[in-house]
Amino acid sequence: MQTCVSPTEKRRIVIAGGGYAGTTLAVRLGRRIKPSDDVEILLIEPNPCQQALSELDLVAVGPPRPEFCELWLPTIFKDLPVTVCYNRVHSVLPDEHAVLVGPREGPHEKVPYWRLVLATGAVAFVPPVPGLKEHATTMWSVHDAQELQRRIEGQFRIAAKTVDREARVKALSFAVIGGGATGLEIVGTLGQMLPKRMREHGLDPADLRVHLVEGRPDILYDLPESLRKKAKARLAKLSVQLHLGSMVASVDETGITLEDGSRVDASVVVFCGGAKADPDANTWGLEVDPSGRLTVDESLHASGRSDIYAIGDVAAFRDPESKRTLPMLAQFAIREAEHTADNLLRELRGGQPEPFHPHMHGEFVSIGPGWGVGWMFRWHLSGIPAIVMKRFTYAMYWYEVGGLRLAWKRLREMLAMQR
Numbered sequence: 379m380q381t382c383v384s385p386t387e388k389r390r391i392v393i394a395g396g397g398y399a400g401t402t403l404a405v406r407l408g409r410r411i412k413p414s415d416d417v418e419i420l421l422i423e424p425n426p427c428q429q430a431l432s433e434l435d436l437v438a439v440g441p442p443r444p445e446f447c448e449l450w451l452p453t454i455f456k457d458l459p460v461t462v463c464y465n466r467v468h469s470v471l472p473d474e475h476a477v478l479v480g481p482r483e484g485p486h487e488k489v490p491y492w493r494l495v496l497a498t499g500a501v502a503f504v505p506p507v508p509g510l511k512e513h514a515t516t517m518w519s520v521h522d523a524q525e526l527q528r529r530i531e532g533q534f535r536i537a538a539k540t541v542d543r544e545a546r547v548k549a550l551s552f553a554v555i556g557g558g559a560t561g562l563e564i565v566g567t568l569g570q571m572l573p574k575r576m577r578e579h580g581l582d583p584a585d586l587r588v589h590l591v592e593g594r595p596d597i598l599y600d601l602p603e604s605l606r607k608k609a610k611a612r613l614a615k616l617s618v619q620l621h622l623g624s625m626v627a628s629v630d631e632t633g634i635t636l637e638d639g640s641r642v643d644a645s646v647v648v649f650c651g652g653a654k655a656d657p658d659a660n661t662w663g664l665e666v667d668p669s670g671r672l673t674v675d676e677s678l679h680a681s682g683r684s685d686i687y688a689i690g691d692v693a694a695f696r697d698p699e700s701k702r703t704l705p706m707l708a709q710f711a712i713r714e715a716e717h718t719a720d721n722l723l724r725e726l727r728g729g730q731p732e733p734f735h736p737h738m739h740g741e742f743v744s745i746g747p748g749w750g751v752g753w754m755f756r757w758h759l760s761g762i763p764a765i766v767m768k769r770f771t772y773a774m775y776w777y778e779v780g781g782l783r784l785a786w787k788r789l790r791e792m793l794a795m796q797r
């Protein structure tokens with residue numbers, strides 16, 4: 379069996395999950411520890427490549443590419459004192475201060491820790507609506523995005539062979555369920571980029587139909603009304619047809635039936651109706667909230683466990699000011715990670731962890747690759763300034779974890795995907 383660790387007298391910090399939270403934490407710790415801290419940092423992550431959740435729409439609708447990688451972890455950590463083990467945390471043994479590492483069906487390696495940080499993220503949530511699981515794709519991983527791309531390409535091939543116009547339009551009808559940020563991102567990119575992709579395939583963009591289905595009466599509930607209006611105007615410009623105010627009753631191979639009895643024809647359905655914390659978190663003997671996220675105290679310790687932290691989407695941090703649990707957003711995952719790295723450094727040097735104080739300075743949603751809406755401090759932005767701000771926040775992340783070279787490389791890749 380391949381092992382993650384060799385015997386050491388050093389204190390060991392184990393980080394489970396190398397997404398936005400885990401990578402930020404490992405990089406910050408790796409850069410700031412000193413030999414006198416006498417610590418070993420072990421990051422456990424099954425994928426050598428970080429998932430580009432914020433760019434899945436571009437992966438799905440952009441030009442086909444065999445694989446896509448936002449950040450290559452071996453490159454990020456090549457000069458840092460961080461050991462990366464490309465495996466998964468199978469279970470947590472809180473009373474033994476150890477994790478079991480290995481595949482679902484054994485064998486497992488027992489890895490003791492001095493401090494453990496759980497940052498295993500979230501998965502797509504699919505409610506038990508008839509036909510939804512069987513016929514819709516979700517949008518929560520590069521694999522999902524590539525599956526959607528395969529389905530779109532398949533429909534292009536079917537349409538190209540179809541003479542009857544009505545049948546061709548049906549083949550080229552795409553529907554997104556979910557009027558939150560994720561749904562808007564993918565439906566906007568479908569509306570903006572598919573016409574060009576269709577022309578490349580010799581298809582007429584007049585045959586394209588793109589639908590957005592949302593059970594509530596409006597879209598983007600987290601944004602102010604003025605921005606919601608702008609978002610809807612943008613969707614209209616992209617010829618996206620809105621179906622608001624009726625829940626999905628069922629999905630089949632030819633489309634969606636809504637609870638009000640109406641029908642949305644669609645050969646491809648994408649479900650963007652929400653996410654839930656990593657389901658394995660439920661099995662680790664730690665406290666979870668009703669939605670399955672690990673409950674944490676004000677310093678991001680798992681409830682009742684001073685040697686375990688939980689950060690990012692898997693953790694339910696309750697903002698003491700708003701009394702609300704923080705939403706699953708990369709910006710919070712990154713800030714929680716930075717704060718936890720600083721707390722670990724304090725602990726290593728004999729200090730005490732400090733409480734986390736979250737601040738939301740803004741939020742941006744893209745609707746198509748070149749347009750967005752959002753807010754920052756007191757300003758409301760739409761169009762190109764909003765999309766620039768959204769891309770800028772990700773460029774800052776790339777800069778933080780990989781320096782200027784990586785930020786520049788990733789920006790160029792992202793621009794290439796938009797073409």
Ligand SMILES: Cc1cc2nc3c(=O)[nH]c(=O)nc-3n(C[C@H](O)[C@H](O)[C@H](O)COP(=O)(O)OP(=O)(O)OC[C@H]3O[C@@H](n4cnc5c(N)ncnc54)[C@H](O)[C@@H]3O)c2cc1C
Nearest residue numbers: 395397398399431466467498499690691706707708709711
């Ligand atoms: C389509 C889409 C668009 C988004 N756009 C935005 C946006 O514009 N702005 C924003 O702020 N947020 C956005 N988000 C949300 C954001 O991506 C998440 O909040 C963020 O990824 C959370 O970071 P994380 O580190 O907690 O989890 P992740 O980034 O998901 O990382 C979790 C990691 O844990 C690993 N893992 C899982 N199980 C195990 C295990 N047992 N052992 C070891 N490792 C494990 C996984 O492989 C993964 O690498 C978007 C999400 C989606 C799906």
